Amino acid sequence: MAITLDEISKVTGFSVSTVSRVLNKKSKKYRISSDTERIIYAKAEELGYRPNELARGLRLKKTHTIGLVVPDISNPFFASITHLIQKYLYEEGYSLIVCNTNEDIKTEIEQIDLMRRKGVDGYIIMPVGTQYEHIKDLLDHDKPLVLLDRNIDALDANCIVVDNYRGAYEATECLIRFGHERIAIIQGLLNTYTNNERVRGYKDALADNGIRIDESYIVGNDFRRENGYISTKMLLNMGNPPSAIFAFSDLITLGMLQAISEEKVKIPDDVSVISFDEIDFAPYLVSPLAVVVQPRELIGEAAVKLLIEEMRSKNKVGKRKILLESKLVIRESMKNFNSPNNENSNLGVSVHRTTS
Amino acid sequence: MAITLDEISKVTGFSVSTVSRVLNKKSKKYRISSDTERIIYAKAEELGYRPNELARGLRLKKTHTIGLVVPDISNPFFASITHLIQKYLYEEGYSLIVCNTNEDIKTEIEQIDLMRRKGVDGYIIMPVGTQYEHIKDLLDHDKPLVLLDRNIDALDANCIVVDNYRGAYEATECLIRFGHERIAIIQGLLNTYTNNERVRGYKDALADNGIRIDESYIVGNDFRRENGYISTKMLLNMGNPPSAIFAFSDLITLGMLQAISEEKVKIPDDVSVISFDEIDFAPYLVSPLAVVVQPRELIGEAAVKLLIEEMRSKNKVGKRKILLESKLVIRESMKNFNSPNNENSNLGVSVHRTTS
DNA sequence: ATAGTTAGCACAAACGTTTGTGCAAAAACA
DNA sequence: TGTTTTTGCACAAACGTTTGTGCTAACTAT
Numbered sequence: 200m201a202i203t204l205d206e207i208s209k210v211t212g213f214s215v216s217t218v219s220r221v222l223n224k225k226s227k228k229y230r231i232s233s234d235t236e237r238i239i240y241a242k243a244e245e246l247g248y249r250p251n252e253l254a255r256g257l258r259l260k261k262t263h264t265i266g267l268v269v270p271d272i273s274n275p276f277f278a279s280i281t282h283l284i285q286k287y288l289y290e291e292g293y294s295l296i297v298c299n300t301n302e303d304i305k306t307e308i309e310q311i312d313l314m315r316r317k318g319v320d321g322y323i324i325m326p327v328g329t330q331y332e333h334i335k336d337l338l339d340h341d342k343p344l345v346l347l348d349r350n351i352d353a354l355d356a357n358c359i360v361v362d363n364y365r366g367a368y369e370a371t372e373c374l375i376r377f378g379h380e381r382i383a384i385i386q387g388l389l390n391t392y393t394n395n396e397r398v399r400g401y402k403d404a405l406a407d408n409g410i411r412i413d414e415s416y417i418v419g420n421d422f423r424r425e426n427g428y429i430s431t432k433m434l435l436n437m438g439n440p441p442s443a444i445f446a447f448s449d450l451i452t453l454g455m456l457q458a459i460s461e462e463k464v465k466i467p468d469d470v471s472v473i474s475f476d477e478i479d480f481a482p483y484l485v486s487p488l489a490v491v492v493q494p495r496e497l498i499g500e501a502a503v504k505l506l507i508e509e510m511r512s513k514n515k516v517g518k519r520k521i522l523l524e525s526k527l528v529i530r531e532s533m534k535n536f537n538s539p540n541n542e543n544s545n546l547g548v549s550v551h552r553t554t555s
Numbered sequence: 556m557a558i559t560l561d562e563i564s565k566v567t568g569f570s571v572s573t574v575s576r577v578l579n580k581k582s583k584k585y586r587i588s589s590d591t592e593r594i595i596y597a598k599a600e601e602l603g604y605r606p607n608e609l610a611r612g613l614r615l616k617k618t619h620t621i622g623l624v625v626p627d628i629s630n631p632f633f634a635s636i637t638h639l640i641q642k643y644l645y646e647e648g649y650s651l652i653v654c655n656t657n658e659d660i661k662t663e664i665e666q667i668d669l670m671r672r673k674g675v676d677g678y679i680i681m682p683v684g685t686q687y688e689h690i691k692d693l694l695d696h697d698k699p700l701v702l703l704d705r706n707i708d709a710l711d712a713n714c715i716v717v718d719n720y721r722g723a724y725e726a727t728e729c730l731i732r733f734g735h736e737r738i739a740i741i742q743g744l745l746n747t748y749t750n751n752e753r754v755r756g757y758k759d760a761l762a763d764n765g766i767r768i769d770e771s772y773i774v775g776n777d778f779r780r781e782n783g784y785i786s787t788k789m790l791l792n793m794g795n796p797p798s799a800i801f802a803f804s805d806l807i808t809l810g811m812l813q814a815i816s817e818e819k820v821k822i823p824d825d826v827s828v829i830s831f832d833e834i835d836f837a838p839y840l841v842s843p844l845a846v847v848v849q850p851r852e853l854i855g856e857a858a859v860k861l862l863i864e865e866m867r868s869k870n871k872v873g874k875r876k877i878l879l880e881s882k883l884v885i886r887e888s889m890k891n892f893n894s895p896n897n898e899n900s901n902l903g904v905s906v907h908r909t910t911s
Numbered sequence: 912a913t914a915g916t917t918a919g920c921a922c923a924a925a926c927g928t929t930t931g932t933g934c935a936a937a938a939a940c941a
Numbered sequence: 942t943g944t945t946t947t948t949g950c951a952c953a954a955a956c957g958t959t960t961g962t963g964c965t966a967a968c969t970a971t
Contacts, residue, residue: 201927203926203927203928204928213950213951214952216929216950216951217949217950219929219930223929225929225930229950230947230948232950235950249671250672251674251927251928252672252928253618253674253926254613254926254927255929256928257607257609257610257613257926257928257955257958258928258930258956259928260956262609264652264673271638272628272637272641273631278629282629285653289654289655294652294669294670295652295653296620296651296653297651298645298651299641316606316607317608317618317620317650318607340557453835453836456836457838457839460838478836479809480836480840482812482816483813483816483840483841484836484840484841485839559956559957560959561957569921570922571957571958572922573919573920575957575959579959585920585960586917586918586919587919587920588918607957609956609957610958610959611957613928613956613958614925614957615926615958616926
């Protein structure tokens with residue numbers, strides 16, 4: 200069907216090996232005459248030769264394909280990162296196999312196994328994180344990989360995460376400075392790295408400011424919209440509802456807004472809100488939404504850089520754990536009880552910074 | 556490195572072919588004794604055998620991989636579709652290679668070529684659409700493919716599109732019924748199927764209602780945010796600015812909102828707006844945003860179904876063009892001059908419907 | 912006891928590459 | 942003219958599968 204080296208070999212009269220060498224630009228090395236070279240190039244062009252990457256991959260043990268494991272591409276945060284990763288990889292000459300795990304560890308294991316069978320050269324994984332034998336197995340076999348967004352402490356793997364602890368700490372502390380004490384959080388998936396760190400940051404900020412931690416203000420168990428909706432409904436209908444809600448993802452925020460809208464509660468007068476993850480429409484919401492922004496571009500770029508570096512260096516260098524800073528963006532959705540006119544713009548805004 | 560049939564063959568003493576047949580569940584067909592079967596299964600399990608899909612693909616000429624060509628994964632609309640496609644394909648046992656074209660025809664051609672070299676079994680393509688030799692070439696070689704979101708009339712290919720004409724027509728007509736005459740549109744990428752259809756719908760709606768088409772109200776040339784921003788700035792600063800703006804994508808809308816916000820213009824009192832594409836946060840914006848919703852789930856599901864069908868049937872059946880309906884969702888961002896209290900909820904809302 | 916079956920497996924080719932090595936002819940040298 | 946060097950290419954193995962065919966030993970039947 201498709202044109203092969205063999206066909207070019209037949210029509211030109213040169214051997215398959217010669218054709219291969221010419222098309223791989225190894226003419227000099229193997230002393231192919233430039234006449235021959237021209238003939239072969241011309242024929243290849245004319246026939247529309249297209250190398251079979253399966254055969255090549257089989258022979259070379261390199262596929263120039265990277266596997267990306269992401270919990271949910273439809274989540275804007277992950278979509279954005281996927282986009283950037285694909286872009287940078289393309290620039291480096293790699294293709295991308297993408298798979299969604301839906302935060303399901305079984306799917307994650309299956310998908311990684313499948314990628315392995317397909318011979319991907321490296322992996323970028325945003326793991327569910329509850330289990331990691333399969334990732335350890337990759338490491339044990341010297342597969343280049345980088346963990347993204349969620350670290351797994353037990354593994355000596357390359358890793359790029361945002362400082363979720365500090366992001367949550369700063370957001371919480373800012374709410375406290377604004378006079379809030381009844382601060383609720385709507386968590387994402389329990390026992391994920393990101394969620395754990397955020398909860399820790401939240402709790403520490405409360406503790407450091409002498410505020411008792413009220414477990415009834417800690418709700419939710421999933422990064423998705425439905426969780427935001429239900430959890431908010433619960434919070435708003437408590438005996439002593441929170442004065443501020445800190446949502447741990449953009450999708451949670453979406454559900455939260457729906458619930459708040461249905462309950463006829465006003466932001467920020469009745470309740471203040473802040474959200475993890477950038478939300479493009481945040482400034483234009485009924486009440487412009489405060490957010491903890493993660494540096495998506497840096498995450499995507501760093502992931503690719505780190506992976507490529509590891510692939511090139513053949514595992515000679517040690518693994519690196521990179522911590523990126525988040526940025527707090529304060530907007531009107533946070534009521535400032537200590538400033539009558541609610542003048543809080545640009546307060547405590549920190550810039551992105553890369554540490555290592 | 557990795558375990559191969561050959562190694563299992565050596566440790567069990569059976570030939571490679573026997574091992575292969577057992578692991579492929581062809582024992583009966585080739586009369587392999589169940590003792591042998593057990594031994595081989597056990598060893599394969601013990602050694603953690605993982606078939607090399609490159610070798611298999613080379614031999615079988617099937618990779619169980621589908622190539623997806625998308626203009627911009629970071630666009631929520633495309634992200635959502637990508638997600639759904641990946642989900643349905645996974646259920647059918649296929650992996651997904653994703654590539655972004657950024658609306659660049661050259662990249663599209665390159666990427667499709669690359670996928671072809673990698674031996675994908677089928678293609679789902681959201682084409683830039685300005686050029687299509689490369690797609691025609693795929694068709695000429697009987698590659699299963701389905702065009703998504705944008706049709707190319709000149710090609711006899713499977714295709715799934717939303718009725719952009721009608722979506723735009725209905726939205727425009729609704730604005731007219733609400734008393735608007737100076738209706739501007741901010742176009743997406745020129746000469747794409749979707750953009751052409753939307754413009755056509757817009758113009759026809761105006762014409763059918765006896766409103767002169769004012770070309771100065773037709774601005775923009777790109778589906779991205781920057782275009783929305785700049786175009787809106789231009790529109791708002793015209794001598795006779797429009798009373799309503801129809802943005803042709805969610806990202807355009809984002810830029811538009813930014814411009815509107817900066818210009819201190821109020822929605823819907825100073826200007827009405829409506830947007831193509833679902834925007835999750837639409838109901839919670841300063842002024843809840845009217846949108847033309849496209850049935851993403853249907854698009855994703857239909858794409859996969861159609862592709863799988865074509866792959867199974869070996870091109871025996873004719874190509875199909877499927878047209879999906881959009882849905883107009885009216886919200887407060889559209890001012891109704893004919894209804895004092897602006898009571899327009901649920902007006903003219905049509906439901907999704909699948910035609911063929 | 913012998914012929915015919917059948918069960919159970921091995922051999923080898925093929926998929927399309929890449930690459931180390933070998934070999935004849937031409938060129939260079941003496 | 943004879944020897945050495947260089948040029949220009951072909952051969953063949955290997956990557957890990959799948960699968961058509963062939964072969965031996967055991968079984969069945971007479």
